[in-house]
Amino acid sequence: MTGDVAVLGAGMHPWGKWGRSFVEYGTAAARAALADAGVDWRDVGSVVGADTVRGGYPGYVAGATFAKALGWQGARVTSVYAACASGAQAIGTARAQILSGLADVVLVVGADAAPKGFFRPAGGDRQDDPDWLRFRVLGATNPTYFGLYARRRMATHGDTLADFARVKVKNAASGALNPNARYRKAVSAEEVAASAVVADPLRLLDICATSDGGAALVLSSMEFARRHGAADPVRIRAVSTVTPTYPNTVLDLPDIATDSAAGVRPEGPAFRSSIALAAYEEAGIGPDELSLAEVYDLSTALELQWYEDLGLCAEGEAAKLLRDGATAPGGRIPVNASGGLASFGEAVPAQAIAQVCELTWQLRGTAGARQVAGARVGITANQGLFGHGSSVVAVR
Amino acid sequence: MARTRTPVVADWFTGEGADFRLLGTRCSACSSVFFPREDGWCRNPGCAGGDLAEVPLSPRGRVWSYTDARYRPPEPYVSDRELPWQPYTLIAVELAAERLVVLGQGAPGVRVDDLAVGMEVEVLPGVLGEDGDEETGTAWTTWHWRPTGVAA
Ligand SMILES: [Zn+2]
Numbered sequence: 446m447t448g449d450v451a452v453l454g455a456g457m458h459p460w461g462k463w464g465r466s467f468v469e470y471g472t473a474a475a476r477a478a479l480a481d482a483g484v485d486w487r488d489v490g491s492v493v494g495a496d497t498v499r500g501g502y503p504g505y506v507a508g509a510t511f512a513k514a515l516g517w518q519g520a521r522v523t524s525v526y527a528a529c530a531s532g533a534q535a536i537g538t539a540r541a542q543i544l545s546g547l548a549d550v551v552l553v554v555g556a557d558a559a560p561k562g563f564f565r566p567a568g569g570d571r572q573d574d575p576d577w578l579r580f581r582v583l584g585a586t587n588p589t590y591f592g593l594y595a596r597r598r599m600a601t602h603g604d605t606l607a608d609f610a611r612v613k614v615k616n617a618a619s620g621a622l623n624p625n626a627r628y629r630k631a632v633s634a635e636e637v638a639a640s641a642v643v644a645d646p647l648r649l650l651d652i653c654a655t656s657d658g659g660a661a662l663v664l665s666s667m668e669f670a671r672r673h674g675a676a677d678p679v680r681i682r683a684v685s686t687v688t689p690t691y692p693n694t695v696l697d698l699p700d701i702a703t704d705s706a707a708g709v710r711p712e713g714p715a716f717r718s719s720i721a722l723a724a725y726e727e728a729g730i731g732p733d734e735l736s737l738a739e740v741y742d743l744s745t746a747l748e749l750q751w752y753e754d755l756g757l758c759a760e761g762e763a764a765k766l767l768r769d770g771a772t773a774p775g776g777r778i779p780v781n782a783s784g785g786l787a788s789f790g791e792a793v794p795a796q797a798i799a800q801v802c803e804l805t806w807q808l809r810g811t812a813g814a815r816q817v818a819g820a821r822v823g824i825t826a827n828q829g830l831f832g833h834g835s836s837v838v839a840v841r
Numbered sequence: 842m843a844r845t846r847t848p849v850v851a852d853w854f855t856g857e858g859a860d861f862r863l864l865g866t867r868c869s870a871c872s873s874v875f876f877p878r879e880d881g882w883c884r885n886p887g888c889a890g891g892d893l894a895e896v897p898l899s900p901r902g903r904v905w906s907y908t909d910a911r912y913r914p915p916e917p918y919v920s921d922r923e924l925p926w927q928p929y930t931l932i933a934v935e936l937a938a939e940r941l942v943v944l945g946q947g948a949p950g951v952r953v954d955d956l957a958v959g960m961e962v963e964v965l966p967g968v969l970g971e972d973g974d975e976e977t978g979t980a981w982t983t984w985h986w987r988p989t990g991v992a993a
Contacts, residue, residue: 565915572850577917578877582849582969582983583946584914589931592908593944600906600958645909645953691886692873696905696933696942701877706940708873709885 449680450543451670452839454482454663455802458556460627460656460789467497467505470659471556472514474795482663483673484550489663491521491548493539495531495555495794500567501576501699501830502526504557507535507794511554521548529741529829530686531555532660532797533837537684539664549669555794556659564655576699576830583701587743588652590698592644595746599646602761604749608768609651610637612745615773616781620788622814625799627656628788651745656790660798662805679808681801683727683838689716698830717754717834721826724836725756732756735778736820737807739800741827742785751826752780755836779817782807793829800825801837808841844980849969853877854984855897861966862897863943863984869894874939898943901963901989902934905942907956919970919981932986934962948987955988962986 456477458470471494479486492515494507508524521542527534532555539551564587571577579585598604617632632650640649670678689697692704694711714722725731732755740751749763757778758766766772772780781787783803786796804823806812821841828834848854853876854863865876868883870891875884876898883890913926920926930947947956948967967985972978 566917568916570917575877578850579944580914581917581919583931583944584910584918584920584929585931585944586910586914589908589910593906593931593933596908597906597958642909642911644911645907647908691884692940694940694942696944702943703941704884705874705876707938708868708871709887 448544449667449682450540451665451667451675451678451680452662452801452805453484453550453665453670453673453675453678454478454480455805456481456661457625457799457802458659459625460658460792463657465558465657467556467558467659468510468514470558470657470795471507471511471554471661474556474659474661475511475515475552475554478552478661478663484663486515487518489520489550489552491523491539491542491551493523493525493535493551493553495535495798496524496526497557498528498531498793500565501528502567507554527686527829527833528831529791529793530797530827530833530835531794533684533827533835534686536662536664536681536798536801536837537686540681540684543664543666550663550665552661552663553798554659554661555798557792557794558657559655559792575701579699579701587698588644588647590696591652591744591747592647593696594750595647595744596645598746598749602764604746604764606638606646607634608749608764609647609745610634611767612742612748613637613650613787616742616785616787619774619782619815620784623784623788626784626788627790647744647746653743653786654790656792658789658792658795658799660795660802662798662801677841679805679839679841681837682840683724683836685720685724685727685836687720687723687834689832690719693832697832717750717828720828720834720836721755721824724824724838728838730822730838734822735824737782737804737817737823738778738780739783739803739823739825740780740785742781742787743791745787748780748785755824755826774815774817782812782815782817797825797827797835800827801839804837804839808839844971844973844975844978846980846982849981849983857966861964861984862900863964865896865898865939866893867896874941876941876943899936899938901961902936904956904958904960904962905933905935906958907932907947907953909953919972930956932956932962934986945984945986948985951987961989963989
């Protein structure tokens, strides 16, 4: 085992469309996390920020921006960018600093003020940018890929539109209980079916929106946590941020084609499964030991995909797991008790951190109306552009 | 005069009519095929690195999955914003010989109801969109997928 780091504090700025600067959301989340941890900002040895995303690429620098906003105090500073996995890479960086002894207490912050509508690429003529090319050559938006994955599941596993709607209904019901969620009302299957098709077979209510929001964590060494009076903190036991392995044979954002398996036979699990496997291996636990999972439901169909990629069920059986209620509150393995991206919308650099905030509150037993009873082990899963993905395991 | 026909990306496809082909590259050492083409080096981490030669890709494959664009994509996608939006299909096609999946637009008139996973499709030349006026403008050419057995 690599070693645990303690989660001393978690904080969020509610998701929404507030029309303000990402600095405000991130600073609010950071102050909330510091207050939750009972740590003075001036005692933080390192700050790691997840950069904002603009046109698929890093936008505003995060680490130094938040360090300045909170008041320069001489901390080690780092900014990371990994598209949708930026927040997890920030957590991974903080953890590495703590485990190596470079820092005792690290503040992790991610926040964004999302532009309206489809995510779009950077401007100009960028023939060398795969993200620009997919828009230019194909008009392939993010929902295009979600639609392809959804249709593929319908054809190979027999998933139905009703299954996809059921994911939304489940997550909306949980989101209604979450004060940090942007959408806080129940949604019916009829409402999903009545929403406009965006990328066949997916409808508007199958696809997550883009949001403003901010999330932060205060992480520390176990030794510091003990000195600080936190005898039994939530611990992060694994942070997986692995790349795909060649050949990556599942069409991935923002690519126009997969790798070819003509020269090298694919071995081992596909990319999303490998993200989870690395986390399980690092944590020394398996899917049977999970109390809950927070997965990246960019679309309803993708949530089902994650059930299989996390090993919550066998391949092709995700819809059955859902229909049986296993992933609903009170089920064997509740998924997205927070409400998921369905209820939050995506605030890219904050989202993977928000997933860990939810695990923290669930494992502490302080998640209120959406509490998963007796939660001891949680996992997050996430995937983004350019071969990025992440999975974090937290335990209590 | 008509609009100048220009490939939306240089060297990704070639030929006219039945001879139209997507162009990739193949590594002489490990046989890996790359589309979009890699001209610099082979990306197989277990390959010492061979020469990358241009190869036409198989003109036919099977539908891996498909979807459509019900809303106008943002720029740099070229579309006439004066006209109402016309949805088009996007088809991911598995090429057996190359063992890869290539995404492309469905040919005009191909609807999602015409498609099924596993169906055979073929590549054909198409026009992505037009810029400027009839005299001096550009017609951006591209590749389209269309179910085989559909009359041209
Ligand atoms: Zn090679």
